[in-house]
Amino acid sequence: MESLKIICPNGHLGFAPLRPESFALGVQAGPHYIAADSGSDDVGPVPLGSDTSTSPQAWQRQDLEHMLLASRRLGVPMVIGSAGDTGSNSRVDLYVQMIRELAAEHRLAPFKLGYFYSEVPRERVRRAIRAGSRVAGLDGYEDLTEAELDATDRIVAMAGVHPYMELLRQGADVIIGGRSSDAAVFAAPALHHGYHADQAYYLGKVLECASFCAEPYGGKETVMGEITANDVRVTAMHPEQRCTIASVSGHAMYERSNPYEEFFAGGMLDMTNCLYEQLDPRTTRVTGSRFVPSERVRVKLEGSGKVGERYVGLCGIRDPYTVANVDRVIGWAREQVRARFGDSGYQLHYTVYGRNGVMGDLDPMRDRPGHELCVMVQGVAPTRAMAEELTMIGLRQMFYARLPDVKGTAGSVAFPLDEVLHASPAYRWTLNHTLEVDDPMELFPTHLVDVVSN
Numbered sequence: 280m281e282s283l284k285i286i287c288p289n290g291h292l293g294f295a296p297l298r299p300e301s302f303a304l305g306v307q308a309g310p311h312y313i314a315a316d317s318g319s320d321d322v323g324p325v326p327l328g329s330d331t332s333t334s335p336q337a338w339q340r341q342d343l344e345h346m347l348l349a350s351r352r353l354g355v356p357m358v359i360g361s362a363g364d365t366g367s368n369s370r371v372d373l374y375v376q377m378i379r380e381l382a383a384e385h386r387l388a389p390f391k392l393g394y395f396y397s398e399v400p401r402e403r404v405r406r407a408i409r410a411g412s413r414v415a416g417l418d419g420y421e422d423l424t425e426a427e428l429d430a431t432d433r434i435v436a437m438a439g440v441h442p443y444m445e446l447l448r449q450g451a452d453v454i455i456g457g458r459s460s461d462a463a464v465f466a467a468p469a470l471h472h473g474y475h476a477d478q479a480y481y482l483g484k485v486l487e488c489a490s491f492c493a494e495p496y497g498g499k500e501t502v503m504g505e506i507t508a509n510d511v512r513v514t515a516m517h518p519e520q521r522c523t524i525a526s527v528s529g530h531a532m533y534e535r536s537n538p539y540e541e542f543f544a545g546g547m548l549d550m551t552n553c554l555y556e557q558l559d560p561r562t563t564r565v566t567g568s569r570f571v572p573s574e575r576v577r578v579k580l581e582g583s584g585k586v587g588e589r590y591v592g593l594c595g596i597r598d599p600y601t602v603a604n605v606d607r608v609i610g611w612a613r614e615q616v617r618a619r620f621g622d623s624g625y626q627l628h629y630t631v632y633g634r635n636g637v638m639g640d641l642d643p644m645r646d647r648p649g650h651e652l653c654v655m656v657q658g659v660a661p662t663r664a665m666a667e668e669l670t671m672i673g674l675r676q677m678f679y680a681r682l683p684d685v686k687g688t689a690g691s692v693a694f695p696l697d698e699v700l701h702a703s704p705a706y707r708w709t710l711n712h713t714l715e716v717d718d719p720m721e722l723f724p725t726h727l728v729d730v731v732s733n
Contacts, residue, residue, distance in 0.1 A: 281507065282507045283312070283506050284309065284311050284312075284503055285313070285486060286305035286310040286313055286314075286501055286503045286504075286516070287314055287465070287486045287489045287502055288313070288315060288345070288346065288501040289315045289342055289499050290315075290488035290490070290498075291316065291318070291364075291488075292339065292343070293334035293338045293339030293363070293364070294333075294334050295499055296341050297342050297345060297499050298497075298500050300517070301490075302516075304501065304516040304517070304518075305501035305516040306352075306353065308503055310355060310503060311468075312356050312357070313346050313350045313355060313356075314357070314359070314360075314468070314486070315358075315464070315489070316360045316487055317334075317359055317360060317361050317362050317363060318362070318458060323706075325583075326364050327365040327435065327581065327582075327706070328432045329585075330367055330369050330433060332364045332365075334363070339377070340381070343381065348385060350452070350453065351387050356451065356453065356468070357453045358454045358464050358468065359374065359455050360460075360461065361457070362455050362457065365435060365458065366397045366456065367398055367433060367458070368396045370457075371456075374455045375392065375394050378453060379392075382730050382732050383733065387732055388732075389730060389731045389732070390729075390730055391449075391728070392453045392455070392727070392729075392730045393447075393451030393455070393725060393726065393727045394454065394455040394457075394726050395438070395446065395456055395457055395726065396457045396723065397456075397458040397722065398434065398457070399434040399435065399436050399580060399722055401428055401431060403722075404428055404580070405425060405428060408423065408425055408428070412714070412715060414712045414713070415712055415713050417711045417713065418711060420710075420711045422712070423712050428582075430584040431584045431710060432583060432706070434581065434582040434710055435457065435458035435581050435582075436579070436581075436723070437458050437544065437581065438456060438457060438459040438463060438544065438578075438723045439459075439719060441544070441545075442456065442723040442725050443456060443459075443464065443468070443471075444470060444471050447468065447471045449727050451727060453730075460483075461483070461487035461488075462484045462486075464487075465482050465486045466480045466482060466483035469482050469506050474506050474508070475508070475570075476546070477568055477570050478506050478508075479506065479570075480541075480543065481531075481548060481550070484531055484548060485513050485527060486502065488530065490502050490517065491530055492526055492527050492531075493517070493522045493523075494525070495519070500515070500516065500517040500520060502515055502522065510565060511565045511566075511568070512558065512564050513562065515562075520561070522563045524555040524557055524563055526563075527565065528555050531550055531553065532550075539551040544577070544579070545572060546570055546571055546573050547570070547573065548571075549568070549569045549570070549571055553566070576716050576717075577714065577715050577716075578714050578716055578719070579711075580710045580714055582709045582711075584707060584709040585704055586626065586707050587626070587659040587661050587666065587705055588660060588662060588663045588665075588704055588705075589657060589658065589659045589702045589704055589705040590666045590669075590671075590699045590701055590702060591655065591657050591658075591670065591699060591702045592658075592670050592673070592674035592698075592700070593653060593656070593694070593695055594653070594654050594678075594692040594693060595651065595652065595653050595692065595693045596608075596651065596652040596654065596692050598691040600685065600691070601691040602648055602649075605634070608677050608680040608682070608692070609629045609631075609654070611679075611680035612672070612673050612680065613627060613673070615672050615676040619668075619669070620665070620669055624660070624661070625658065625660040625665065625669055626657075626659040626705070627670075627673050628656070628658075629655070629673075630657075631652055631653075632652065632654070632655065633648055633649040633651060633652040633653060634648035634649070656670055656673045656674045656699075657705075658699075659705040667699060667701070670699045674694075674699060677692045678692050678694075
């Protein structure tokens with residue numbers, strides 16, 4: 280093929296619905312593939328640990344329906360990665376079932392549905408540790424210990440291009456992937472058609488978040504990536520968006536500790552020498568990317584473990600003296616919780632919005648709070664009853680805090696709700712590590728089935 284075109288309608292399928300107008304324009308442009316990533320660890324450890332989706336199922340189904348009908352009408356493959364936000368086995372099964380239901384609802388002609396799983400049993404990782412294989416920590420994590428492994432409820436491995444290429448080789452028309460590198464969803468088709476890894480992995484990088492590589496900002500709009508033997512080109516499908524040198528290069532650099540490198544199972548994309556050229560107002564051409572294969576394949580593992588049940592409460596502060604002494608108010612409330620529950624066996628968190636609620640201690644203006652604050656209180660404990668009580672104490676005792684120079688009896692905080700609210704259980708990331716494998720397919724079993732509508 281002289282070139283290969285892939286459209287991406289959504290940078291996180293289901294997190295918010297795709298925009299049908301620009302998607303229709305992308306379909307009219309004649310792509311060879313329709314692909315999207317559907318997962319992220321940006322949503323935190325709760326969905327993985329609890330084996331749920333953070334995206335509403337109706338939104339996920341809507342995006343899958345748009346993509347499936349277009350791919351079957353054009354006769355081109357459809358590829359989805361990290362099904363259902365986390366790529367766990369149950370999320371893959373959920374997407375496979377929705378594809379079957381949509382095919383039956385629309386009486387689609389028979390097609391081949393491929394899918395693969397990404398969950399890793401804890402005992403597989405334990406064997407590696409006991410065999411002396413280093414399960415190496417990333418981003419400040421220590422190497423994995425069995426104690427931390429035991430605190431883990433669910434583990435997924437992040438697939439590279441390998442299971443996608445295998446299913447394409449087997450003739451899959453639709454692929455539902457477990458947890459995967461975002462870029463692999465797009466790089467795999469390019470590699471399958473014989474394009475060089477230097478360009479294929481950059482194609483994946485630029486398409487992974489759909490219209491985030493375009494300007495002005497517009498979430499969930501479709502973009503098209505085109506790969507040739509010499510370059511990658513990316514075009515905004517929305518008439519009012521443009522893929523510019525600034526927007527494309529900026530997207531390539533974001534979310535990286537090193538803005539020029541991105542690692543995959545089996546290698547690293549080096550973007551140090553990328554050159555960007557504006558071909559037309561909506562299209563940028565990219566050359567100079569380089570893929571550096573690694574000697575051994577290391578696969579990233581993500582794991583989540585439950586901390587406890589959780590309740591949340593809110594209060595507002597407008598009184599200037601209380602605003603200036605908010606840490607004393609919080610300290611008073613903490614002491615009342617400590618008097619009831621002791622020093623351990625629970626967690627109590629205060630987030631002060633209007634001071635440093637977003638950036639924490641990194642906020643350069645934390646010594647200059649606003650005139651009005653919102654304080655979110657989170658209580659985490661082994662049982663719902665304990666979590667509710669400690670959160671209630673931690674919240675309401677802010678009303679009764681004793682501050683010097685306060686002589687009145689009126690409360691200095693306001694409650695938008697009289698009660699505390701039951702939230703999702705609290706989870707934490709337990710694994711952010713890499714595991715060496717001899718076979719890049721070992722952790723990703725593939726399946727291929729025929730979908731026939733009656």
